[in-house]
Amino acid sequence: MQRSGKLERGDARARRWLAACLGAGLLMLAACDSATPTDATPPPEAPLPPVPDEAQAAVVAFVDVNVVPMDRERILAGQTVLVRDGKIAEIGSAAEVAVPEGTPVIPGDGRRYLMPGLADLHVHYNSNSHEAHNDHILFLANGVTTLREMWGVADELSLSERGAIAAGIRLGPTIYAVSPGMDGPGGPWAGGTPPIQTVEQARETVAQHVAKGYDFIKVYNLLAPAVYDAIVEEAGRQGIRVIGHVPQAVGLERALAAGQSSLEHLIGFGLAASSTRSITTGVLDMAEVNRLARLSSAADAWHTPTITVDGLSVARVQEIKRSEAYRYISPTMRNRFANGFFQGVSSDVAARSLANHRAVVKALAEAGGRILLGTDAGFGYILQGFSIHEELAHLQDAGLTPYQALRAGTSGAATFLEAQDAFGSVAAGLRADLILLDRNPLEDVTHVQTQRAGVMVRGRWFSAAKLRRMLDEIAASYGQ
Numbered sequence: 337m338q339r340s341g342k343l344e345r346g347d348a349r350a351r352r353w354l355a356a357c358l359g360a361g362l363l364m365l366a367a368c369d370s371a372t373p374t375d376a377t378p379p380p381e382a383p384l385p386p387v388p389d390e391a392q393a394a395v396v397a398f399v400d401v402n403v404v405p406m407d408r409e410r411i412l413a414g415q416t417v418l419v420r421d422g423k424i425a426e427i428g429s430a431a432e433v434a435v436p437e438g439t440p441v442i443p444g445d446g447r448r449y450l451m452p453g454l455a456d457l458h459v460h461y462n463s464n465s466h467e468a469h470n471d472h473i474l475f476l477a478n479g480v481t482t483l484r485e486m487w488g489v490a491d492e493l494s495l496s497e498r499g500a501i502a503a504g505i506r507l508g509p510t511i512y513a514v515s516p517g518m519d520g521p522g523g524p525w526a527g528g529t530p531p532i533q534t535v536e537q538a539r540e541t542v543a544q545h546v547a548k549g550y551d552f553i554k555v556y557n558l559l560a561p562a563v564y565d566a567i568v569e570e571a572g573r574q575g576i577r578v579i580g581h582v583p584q585a586v587g588l589e590r591a592l593a594a595g596q597s598s599l600e601h602l603i604g605f606g607l608a609a610s611s612t613r614s615i616t617t618g619v620l621d622m623a624e625v626n627r628l629a630r631l632s633s634a635a636d637a638w639h640t641p642t643i644t645v646d647g648l649s650v651a652r653v654q655e656i657k658r659s660e661a662y663r664y665i666s667p668t669m670r671n672r673f674a675n676g677f678f679q680g681v682s683s684d685v686a687a688r689s690l691a692n693h694r695a696v697v698k699a700l701a702e703a704g705g706r707i708l709l710g711t712d713a714g715f716g717y718i719l720q721g722f723s724i725h726e727e728l729a730h731l732q733d734a735g736l737t738p739y740q741a742l743r744a745g746t747s748g749a750a751t752f753l754e755a756q757d758a759f760g761s762v763a764a765g766l767r768a769d770l771i772l773l774d775r776n777p778l779e780d781v782t783h784v785q786t787q788r789a790g791v792m793v794r795g796r797w798f799s800a801a802k803l804r805r806m807l808d809e810i811a812a813s814y815g816q
Contacts, residue, residue, distance in 0.1 A: 381447070384443075384445055384447060384448065384774055384789075385443045385445050387442050387443065387772070387789050387790055387799050388440060388441075388442065388797070388799065389798075389799045389801060389802040390796075390797060390798055390799070390802055391440040391442065391796075391797035392795075392796045392797070393439070393440050394420060394421060395418060395419065395420050395425075395436055395439045395440075396418075396419045396439065396440050396442065396768075396792075396795065396797055397416060397417070397418050397419070397435045397439045397440070397441050397442065398415075398416065398417040398419075398442045398444060398450055398770075398772065399416050399430055399435065399441050399442070399443055399444060400414055400415070400416065400430040400443065400444040400445060400446050401415055401416075401417060401444030401448050401449065401450040401772070402414070402415070402444065402446070402447075402448065402449045402450070402776070403415045403417065403427060403449075403450050403451075403762050404449050404450065404451040404452075404762065404776075404777060404778060405452075405761050405762040405763060406451060406452050406739075406742065406743060406746045406747045406760065406761050406762065407747060407761050407763065409737075409739040409778065411449070411776070411778065412427070413446075414429060414430050414431075414446055415427055415428065415429065415430060415433075415444075415450075416428060416429070416430045416432075416433035416435065417450060417762070417770075418433065418435070418439075419768040419770075419792070419795050420795075421795065422767065422768055422794045422795030422796075423765060423766065423767055423768055423795065424762065424763060424764050424765065424766050424767075424768050425764060426764060427762065427763070427764055440797075442772065442790070442797060444772075447774070448772055448773060448774055448789060449772070449773045449774075449775065449776050449777060450762060450770055450771070450772055450773075451742070451746070451762065451770070451771050451773065451777055451784075452746040452747070452759065452760055452761055452762055452769060452770060452771070453479055453480065453481030453482065453509075453746075453759070453769035453770055453771055453791065453792075453793065454478075454479050454480045454481065454482070454709065454724055454742075454745040454746065454771070454784070455480070455481070455482035455483070455484070455709060455745050455746065455749035455750070455753075455759075455760070456475065456480050456482075456483055456484070456709065456710055456711055456713060456721075456723075456724050456745070457482075457483075457484040457512075457598075457640055457708045457709060457710040457745075457749055457752070458484065458486050458600060458640050458642055458708075458710025458711060458712050458713075459475075459483050459484065459485055459486060459710070459711065459712070459713040459714055459720065460485065460486055460487055460712070460713065460714035460715050461485060461489060461493050461494060461497075461714060462666070462668050462669050462672065462714045463666045463668040463669065464493075464668070465493060465496070465497070467666035467667070467668055467669075468493060468497055469497075469506055469507075469508065470664075470666060470810045470813075471666065471714075471720045471721075472497075472501070472506070472507065472508030472509060473507070473508075473803075473806050473807065473810060474664055474719070474720040474721035474722070474807070474810075475508070475509050475720055475721040476507070476508065476509065476721070476791055476793055476798070476803065477721055477791070477803040477804070477806065477807055478721035478722055478724055478725065478785070479724070479771040479784060479788060479791050480509055480721055480724055481509045481510065481759070481769035481791070481793050482509050482510045482511075482512070482749065482753075482759060482769065483509045483510070483511050483512065484511075484512040484514060484551075484552075484710070484753075485497075485498075485511055485512070485513050485514060486514045486554065486580075486600075487514060487516060487517050487525075487554065488513060488514060488515050488516045488545070488548075488550055489516070489528065490528060492548065494511060494513035494514070495513050495548065495549055495550070497511055498511040498512075498513050507793070507796075508793075509793065510759070510767075510769070510794075512551045512552070512753060513549070513550050513551050513552075514550060514551065514552045514553075514554045514579065514580075515545035515548075515550040515552065515553050515554050516528070516529045516545070516554070517529055517554045517555070517556040517580065517581075518532050518538070518541060518542075518553065518554060518555050518556060518559065518567055518580075519531055519532065519555075519556035519557060519558050519559060520532060520533065520556075520557075520558035520559045520560055520563065520583075521533060521558065522558055523556060523557060523558050525556075531558075532559065532563055532567070533560075533563070534563065535562060535563060535566040537563075538563045538566040538567045538570065539566055539567075539569075539570040541567075542567055542570040542571050542574060542576075543570065543574060545576075546574045546575075546576055550576070551576075552576065552577055552578070552579045552597075553567060553571045553576055553577070553578045553579070553580075554578075554579055554580040555567060555578055555579075555580040555581060555583060555596070556580060556581050556583065557581050557583055557584055557603075558583065558584065558585075559583040559585070559586065560585060561583075561585050561586050561590070564583055564585075564586050564590075564594070565594065568594045568595065568596065572595075577597040578594075578595075578596050578597060579596065579597050579598040579599075579600070580596075580598075580599075580600060581599075581600055581601065581603050582596075582599055582603045582604035582607060584607060587604065587607055587608060588604025588605065588607060588608050588628055588631075588632075589608070589628070589631065591604060591637075592631055592632060592635040592637050593635070595635075596637065597637070597638060597752070598637070598638040598639070598640055598708060598752065599637060599638070599639050599640070600639075600640045600642065600710070601615065601640070601641070601642050601645075601646060601712075602615045602639060602641050602646075602692075602693060602696050602697075603615060604628070605620075605625055605628060605696045606618070606692070608624060608628060609621045609622075609624040609625045609628065610692065615646065615689070615692050615693065615696070616646050616681075616685070616688070616689040616692065617685065617688060617689070617692075618688075618692075620692055620695055620696070622695065622699070625695065625696055625699050626699050626702075626703065629696070629699040629700045629702070629703035629705050630703045632700060632703070632705045632706075633700070633703045633704040633705045633706070636706065637705075637706065638706040638707070638708050638752050639700060639705065639706065639707055639708065640707075640708040640709075640710035641693055641696070641697050641707065641710075641730075641731070642710050642711060642712045642727070643690065643693040643694065643697070643727060643730035643731070643734070644711050644712070644718055644723050644726045644727045644730060645711065645712035645715060645716055645718050646689050646690075646693055647686045647687075647689045647690035647693065647730070648678075648680045648681070648686065648716055648717060648718070649680050649681055649682065649683045649685075649686035649687075650679060650680040650681065650682060650683070651680075651683055651686075652680060652686070652717075653679060653680040653717050656717045656719065657673075657717070659722075661719050661722040662719070663807075663811040663814075663816040664719075664807050664810050664811050664814075664816070665719055665720070665814075666814070667814060669714065670814075673717065677716070678715065678716035678717070680716070680717065690730070693730070693734070694730070694733060694734035694735070695734075697731060697734040697735070697736065698734050698735040698736075701734075701735065701736055701740060706748065706752070707731070707736075707740075707744045707748070708744055708745075708748065708749060708752055709724070709727060709728065709731070709741075709744040709745030709748075709749065710727070711723040711724055711726070711727045724745070725781075725782070725784065725785035728741050728742070728745070728781040728782075728784065728785075729781060729782060731744060731781075732780075732781050738777060738778050738779065738780060738781045739778055741781050742777060742778075742781060742784070746760050746761065747760040747761050748760075767794055767795075768792050768793075768794060768795040769792065769793055769794065770791070770792040771784065771788060771790075771791055771792075772788070772789040772790050772791075772792075773787045773788055773789060774787040774788075774789055775787040788800045790802075790803070791803065
């Protein structure tokens, strides 16, 4: 059964009420028709049935769930979803889809909601392979089943982790690996990434990154325009897309004209439309913001706002350090914090940054621009996995509907990654990366954080309780 918009909780209540009527032997339909479930205050709903801790079988079934497919804003009520060999095999009415005997069943009870797993398209590794594996569990525990790792490091950790997860050797989200950032002289990470100063060097470096197997080329802040152009041209010749920061000497309009695929942190809007040339400070010229938003939409460019990191205040840092989630971060990341790395900004600066980011996000949405969900997890105090829910809330607070915010990390992310035939929606043939919720995420994005019954990654099911125990094991291994 297909319906547009939201499924009201009363619909499920009405189905259960009618079943109760018939089960009690009230065979006269007139009697059922003469009284409705809303004639009196309904009784409290029964607790939802428990879900299995784990399920890893050739076939797994979600039975009587409300599917949130994310191909458009709609809900398919009362569905059975069969997962076979890690992919969604069949979706249909719970009354019509047969569940093979002996299949592990995850019950929906007509009240749970099944949506695609989330993609965090701006994350960073800060640790060794063992700690990275633990960080992957943090992502999965929060419903993140796809990552874009944004800066290839010297040991090419993202490439090795991508391969190990794809081969089933490690448990974790599907990874898209981005090259080391290509920057000009004087950049902050010059110790690990040699500066690119000439057109020839730019072309050679792009070719080297392609040969290593990276999925994207990343550009950074201090590239000269001629060098930037050479990177984009060589990347096009090599068949790889360019993403990253908008270099200061290039600017947003030139980056859009060059065809840069994704632009991070809304830096280009700050350069062009802020009184301080920074999106995190200054006053925005909203007429210019709106003009650039329309240009972005026309160019089919994608923007990753990363509101969470750019609005990180000192007070918010202290909240994070007191949070339960802080127990699970790796010693490497914890040590960086202890040494004073990016301690946040004052509350008034953070408030200005949040206001600026939200204003640009709203302008992009109104112009039909394309927005991606990304957090900068691994940078500063942005915690792997947990920060995705803060970012979703920021997008919703900026004026996006819950559907628009969730699309940025589901079907929209898949479209950007040119992987619509692999993930991002709940549809037959796609990878079984799924989140089961006790409440409707199209009512409020916070339900993805607070109402999770469990997560499935590539057909392997973990209940929320099981994932919590896995997190506790990580914390214990870190002495927390």
